[in-house]
Amino acid sequence: MNDRQQSKSELAYQWIRERIRTREFEPGHRLVLSAIASELNVSTVPVREAIRQLEAEGQVTYEHNVGARVSTLNREVYFQTMETLAILEGYATALAVPHLTPTDLATAREFNDKMEALLDDFDAAAFTELNRQFHRVLFDRCPNRHLAEIVYTEWEKLDYLRVSTFRYIPDRAMESVAEHSRMLDLIAAGAEPSYLEAQMRDHRMNTMVKYRKKLDETDRLKDVDSFTKMSSN
Structure with a gap:
């Protein structure tokens, strides 16, 4: 692929991905190559390449005799992404x-303080955005830029799969703030990076475990409710 074609493919990729991210293209939305190509004033070739890339990332699903569609929300993909992020972000x-500089740590503490201030009048979306900024401060100076970019990509995938996990498990927010504070104290005290890696990994996994438990409880309640309704008929 020449540079011009690659540039058009990147344009199409970014254009489609942004509409998936903002929910302009909802899960299940059919991606019509000719319509997208006409919108971007390109041929269908770079659009097809862009869709293949999005399919490889799990954001698009190809169905026989139907074509490409925005992937529907998949619970297991979410948990797999969380597990992947726990490992990669921990290492990053x-x-x-x-x-990290003293200014970095001060900035991270400021974000965490703002998160703590939201606990009494909880705003899940605002809390999630501050949480993202907090974590970004801690891994953004990772010298392996390729690894850092992969972490950013996994964050974006989580944003696509769930607007805010904390919306479903608000009680996890207080625990998360406390874990952040402890992590900053450990960094300031000069803890071994390998130990901090394990702490960050566990921090991520704790959120995932709590969310999975919440979903399992919700599923059980739905099953009981369905059984009760059938029994009463």
């Missing part, structure tokens, strides 16, 4: 720790 943070 460990690599970044030796490069």
Whole structure:
């Protein structure tokens, strides 16, 4: 693929991905190559390449005799992404720790303080955005930029799958703030990066475990409710 074609493919990729991210293209939305190509004033070739890339990322699903559609929300994909992020972000943070400055730590504490201030009058969306900013401070100085970019990509995938996990498990927010504070104290005290890596990984996994438990409880309640309704008929 020449540079011009690659540039058009990247344009199409970014255009489609942004509409998936903002929910302009909802899960299940059919991606018509000719319509997108006409909108971007390109041929269908770069659009097809863009859709293939999005399919590889799990954001688009190809169905026989139907074509490409925006992937529907998939619970297991969410948990797999969380597990992946726990491992990658933990390592990226460990690599970044030796490069963090006192200003970085002060900025992270400021974000965490703002998160704590939201606990009494909880705003899940605002809390999630501050949480993202907090974590970004800790891993953004990772010298392995490729790894950092992968972490950013996994964050974006989580945004697509769920607007805010904390909306479903608001009681996890207080625990998360406390874990953030402890992590900052450990960094300031000069804890070993390998230990901090494990702490960050566990921090992520704790959220995932609590969310999975919440969903399982909800599913059981639905099953009981359905059984009760059938029994009463």
